[in-house]
Structure formats: C-alpha cells, structure tokens
Amino acid sequence: MTTNAELHQRYQAILPSYVKPLYAEPISIERGQGSYVWDVEGNRYLDFFGGVLTTMVGHNNPAVTAAIQEQATKVLHTSTLYLCEPMIELAEQIAAISGIPDARVFFTTSGSEANDTAILLATSYRKSNEVLAMRNSYHGRSFTAQAITSHSSWSSTALSGLSVNFVHGAYRLRSPFRHMDDDEFTEACTDDLRQVIDMMTTGEAACLIAEPIQGVGGFATPPDGFFGSMHKVLANRGILFVTDEVQTGWGRTGEHFWGYQAHGIVPDMLTFAKGVGNGITLAGIVARAEIMDTITALSFSTFGGNPLSTAAGLATLKYVQDNDLQGNARRMGKKLADALQPVADRTPWIVELRGRGLMQAIEIVEPGTIQPDAARAGELLEGCKRRGLLAGKGGLYGNALRITPMLDVTEAEIDEGVAAIVETIEEIDREV
Template sequence: MPTTPTTARPSGTAPSGRAGPGASVTPDGLLAPDDRPSPDDRLAPDDLLARHRAVAPAWQRLLYAEPLELVSGSGNRVTDSRGRTYLDFFGGILTNMVGYDLPAVREAVERQLARGVVHTSTLYLQRAQVELAEKIARLSQIPDAKVFFTTSGTEANEAALLLATAHRRSNQVLALRGSYHGRSFATVGVTGNRSWSSSSLSPLQTTYLQGGYRFRSSFRHLDDDAYVDACVADLRELLDVATAGDVACLIAEPVQGVGGFAVPPPRLLAAYAEELAGTGTLVISDEVQTGWGRTGETFFGVEASGVVPDMITFAKGLAGGHAIGGVVARGDVMDGLAGRGISTFGGGPLAAVAANAVLDHVLDQDLQGNARRLGAVLHDGLHRAAERLPVLGEVRGKGLMVGLELVGADGYAPDPDAAAAVLEATRERGLLVGGGGLHGNVVRVAPPLTLTAAEADEGLALLVDALEEVDAARR
C-alpha cells in the first residue's frame, strides 16, 4: 500500500495522534477520537517508524534498514503494509510454527470467541487448559509430571528457576556459555551471552559451563568425545572452585537459539546430567525454541541426549502465535512451593484452544517428520554453498533450525556486517530470515513446520543467491 501523507491536525495536538499540550483526553485516559491516529496514519510505514521510535525503548530492536510492518499472512507467507509478500523463514522468531491462518487454529479461536469467554485466569477450571496439560505431561516423558502455564518463554524460565531454587534451597545455578533464557531479572542472570545480558545484577549465583558453540570455544580443536571429556572435567573443577555446593539446577538449551543455533555433541548434556546425578542438582531443558518436533530428530530436543530432565520449559510455537508458555516438571518439584501462586493470563481460554489445535495438527500431520525431511534439504544445500563461499564459515543446526556463521577473509573473525547484508539481500528477494550469535554474525533460518518441499527449494535458492551476492561484494 502506498504511503499516505499525514493530514493537518488541529492546533494543540501532536502529529500521528500523540497528545500535545492542548489535546483532549477521555476519562479512560485515551486520546479523544479526533486526536487518535487515523487508519491511513496506521498504515503509513514511514510515519509508523517515527512514532515507534518516539515511544519505544532504544534497546527494542527492529530488523532491516527500513523496518517492516507485517499486516497479513496465509500459509507460510506474509504481506507487509506496502503490499509486498515474503516467504517467511523466521516465523516471528519460531513462533508462527504452523504458518499463518491455519484453519484448525482459527476455527478453534473463533468458537471460543463466540462463547464470549476470552479470559478467566487460573482461579477457575478450564477444560482446554487441562486437556493441553495432559498432552504435554504425556509427551514430556517426565514421571508424575505436572504443568504450570505462563504467557512467554521468559516467564516459563523464571518459573522453573523459582521451582528449582525453592526445591534445593539454593540460588546457585549452572548455565551454558552462549545461552539465552529471557529478558527478566532472573533469566538475564543465567544468560551466557553478553549481547543480551543487560544487567550484571542477579538474584542468582551463576556458573557458566562450556556449551554447544564450538566454533570459537577454547576446546574447538577436539573431536566430539574429547570435547565432552574436557567439558566434564571443566564442570568438575567449576563445582569445586566456583560453587559452594548444593547447586540448584543446570539450565540448558538443547540447541542454543539466540546463540546462533549452536548444537552440542550428542553426548554432552547426558554427560553433564550423569556427573550431576549424585548431587541432587535438577536439570532444566529450555525447549522454548527446540520443542514440538522442530529439530526433526525428536519431539523435545533434550530427548536426543537420552536425558529425561526434571523440568522442561516451553513457549513460542505451541499456540501458533497466541501468547503461551509454561513449565512441565516432576510432581514433587512442581508441588514444592510454600507460597500460593496463580497465573492471570497463562494458559487462558484463547491460547489454550489454539495450543490444543496446534499440537493436534503437529502430531496428526507428522510435522516432526516434515522438519527432518525438509531440514535435510536446507542443510544439504547450504553445506554445498559453504564449500565455495568463503563468507560462510559454518553451517549448523538440526531440522528446521539452521545457523549460518558468517566470517571475515581469514575464515574465522566474526562478520556482523555480512550477516546484516544477507538479511537485507534476502528481504529484497522476498525471503525473511533472522539473526543471532554472540557477535551478531549468524543468520538464523527457521521456517514454519508446515513448510512444503516447493517452498524449501524456493527459500534455499533465494538464500544461496543472497549469500553469493554478499560474498562477491567482499572480494
């Protein structure tokens, strides 16, 4: 849609609906109708960006030199406010897991809306919430599992940390280098990625272990078995010198998401869990990005290591874009809090019916198998591209999680400018991807699980073309 010029406004009001000194305000604190943004204003991308910058925090990042406003979607494609359509290979940071406007999800939400109950809170019985919890408890393989719903992955990890520290009567936590677990006070305190650690203050004492990001690890020269042995030896030393004993938990992502889809050797998490087994330390698997079959290999990422954790946290794709998160944990751990607790919005009626529809669709349509098959197409094609494109230092990930490490001419130095250029080049070609990594030099590719074979081929071709352009421009 073309940009519509902003119309003149009465004296005393600010442009684009922001209240000026003389703007009239209704009793509920809203701008009076004449002072609110018009529909044309809301759809004017340039004006919207200025308004965003005026009211949003500076640290709230937007992608692209000219940020997008996405206004509609269907299948695995989205359309922006200028009418341009894109194949979406990032899915709202892995959240639109079954694409856009899936009939089963839309119809479930519409039925709930027609009943008139949009919200009740966890103070009331909710049939859809109980049904969803039963499914998740069963799929988790955690014995005697119980589920607590939240509204996001950050809140889910916050709840898991509360459960673990209360159960163990300790605020000591083990986390992995390169990890990301959320933006709240406690979860920032266990995030091993300084790009996302906005405060050094924390209610927790965190010790960081070697993780899955081997490209720049001090142990990168080791093969899988030697790497795991070195990591476990390092864990033993850290337990002796950096903790006071009685560690509450280890929290780990089976595949590090914001860290750039870094994948540990298959045995690493199992080796850590085995080493900690005799200490009583709980194991939390952060499945906010790896859950629901996205890795293709297993339904929850941690299953690939053979570990049954004490807790799994989840969020993002479960409700197909509706806000939901949660923790599934051993019953004794979940029941261990001394104080009362509720969730005002967690697992609410709309999110719960949407999540049930999404989960049923994922299982009925074998979307885990789809992630495995089409993920192989993307990985194979990008590995072939890496053989001839020096800018592409490493291709990694699992299933429909693909990380592309972009490097300088020496084949090692991080090149965040190249990653930014790839994001712009893919957008120009009609493809949306994401970024990540400690140094901002990783391109993340994570299409919806409903990706088709034709879309996989199309997206791969566009992505490789963009990489070729960026690589050629550097020579």
C-alpha cells in the same frame, strides 16, 4: 495507506530505544497465509523466521484459527482460579508427551516467565541460590532470566540475588576445545562442569539450565549425548537439570519431539513457549510433582493457561501430530541443509552451517579466520529481504543468519528460500 516508513517513525517515537526492528528499512506485517506474509504496502515475503520461531504451523492455519474463533465466542479469560477445560486438557497432553514421570504443568505467558518459574522451583526445592548455566545462552528478558543469560548483546544487567556460574557448552566454534572430536569435546566440557561445581560452588547448586540448541546464540548445537554426560555429574550431586525447550520444542529439530531427547536423558524440568500456540501467547513449565509442589504459598496465574491460548495450543499440538510435522521437519530440514552446505563450503566468509531439522544457521566471519563479520551478516539478511525472504539474525556477535521455516513448509518453499539465500551470497561474493 499507511506506509512502513510512517510506522517506523511512530515506532521510534513511542517505544524504548532498546527495542529495535530487524531491518534497515523495517516492515509492518499486515497479514499472513501459510509460509507467506504481506506488509502494509502489499509486498509479499516468504517467512523463514516466523516471528522468532513463534508461528509454528503457518500463518492463519485454518485449524488453529477456527479453534481460536470458536473459543472467542465463549469466554476469553477465567484465570487458574477457575476450572478451565482447555487448560486442563492441554496440560494432560503436554505432561504425557514430556517424558517426565509424575509430571505437573504450570502455564505462563512467555518463555522468560517459564524459565523464571523453573529457577524459582529449583532454588526452592534445593534450598540453594546457586545456579549453573551455559556460556552463549539466552533464557529471556526477566530479571531472573537475565541472570542466567550468558550473551553480552542481550544482557541488560549483572545484578542478581542468584549465584550463577557458566560452563563450557554448545558453541564449539569459539570454544578452547573446538579442535577435539565429539567424544573428546563432550568429555572436556563435562570436566569443566565438574571443576566449576568443585571450585566455584558449595557443591549444592540448585540446577543446570540449558538449551538443547542455543537459539539466540546462533543455533549452536552440541554433539548427541552431550547433556547425557553432564547429567551424570549433576545426578551424582542431586543437582537438577532444566531443559529450555522454548525454541526446540514440539518437533522442530526433526529427529525428536523435544531437543533433550538427543541426549539419552529425562530432565527434571522442561520449559516451553514460542510456537506452541502458533502465535498466541502461551508458555509453561513441566516438572516432577515433588519439584512443582515445593511451592506451598498461595499462587495463581492471571493469564497463563487462559481459555483462548490453550484452545490454540490444543489445535496446534493436534495439527503437529496429525500431520507428522516432526517428520516433515526432519525431511525438509535435510533438504535445506543439503542445499546450503555446498555454497557454505565454497564461500570463504562462511565458517559454518549448523543446526538440526528446521533450525539452521550460517555463521559469517572474515575470510580465513573466525573473526566475526556482523556487517556482512547484515548484508546477507538485507539481501534476502530484497529477494522476498525473511530470516533472522543471531549469534554472540550478531554474525549468524538464522533460518527457521514453518514446520509444514513444502519442498517448493524450501527451494524458493534456498534460491534467495544462494543468490544473495553470490551477489556479496561478486561485490567482494
């Protein structure tokens, strides 16, 4: 039997040094069913990370698996050079639920590529290389996506042909405006946006790109209406607003289908990826036709919108809608937050429990301060794993535990996951 340790050795010997597994003793997931996975040694785990929010409706979901199997018996690949019915149907459905008028959809293979395309469209449409983005943001690993990422742990290069300026935003805990109430905080950040545009750009910026809830940034969540306030400033100057829905999309926040809907606006473009294919490679961008059609050169996508991926996407979307998984995300997200809030309140090294729906994060600090404590966050992550729970890590300093159950998670699974987290917190407290 192949062991986790053997695979780890082979992993280290052949993959780049900058690609690192999650745990001190990494595991190889061999199979999954619903909210659970098993490693190659037969150990079972409750999966509250889903491959970084990518398995949306459970491992080996029967409806999605059947759709993939059926399509696999027909044809796996055609490209956008051919008419592909699953691609066209999924594009029609996504356009209809995007909220963007006269929408066009272009499929890609990853969120990085989708965000790269959004910047290509915005800069072409506005004839400007100036881009605005948010502090503490992450938009992917491509050359363009790295330029608009403001997260030192994940920034590979500062080289870019773009002129990028970063504005204050969702990460309120470490903002100079953190002591303000919601309205004051929103106004202060909006004033900062105005000043950045006036002082640091020609006034003709192409777009502002933003995550409604910052994913890699540790689920930093702005007040409702925050981007609505910023949007007024942008719209008055003709600057486009791009919402990066790679992690928030398709009902994960519970209260809305898309994260941008908490802010009373309609974006000019939105990008999606991660869970939309329930693990199959699928991503894309939605934009108004006048923006999407600004590209006049010949172009196509080799793998974006291929028949296998879009068949999985159609099945995933149908499963989310037919089973009211947005509603389940709202209900189970409240149950999760309500159960974790008391322990967060009484634990001196937990500074904040934040998020929305089934996007919850615990930020860990030195007691009595906001000094990040990445080591203790690592202890919490490893302790949960010992108790059979897989979660994620994030935040600017790697000091936030990210908790993202499947959208069809049950009450019993929430209870099981909460028990593992609380027991680990109490264990760490005893050691302290």
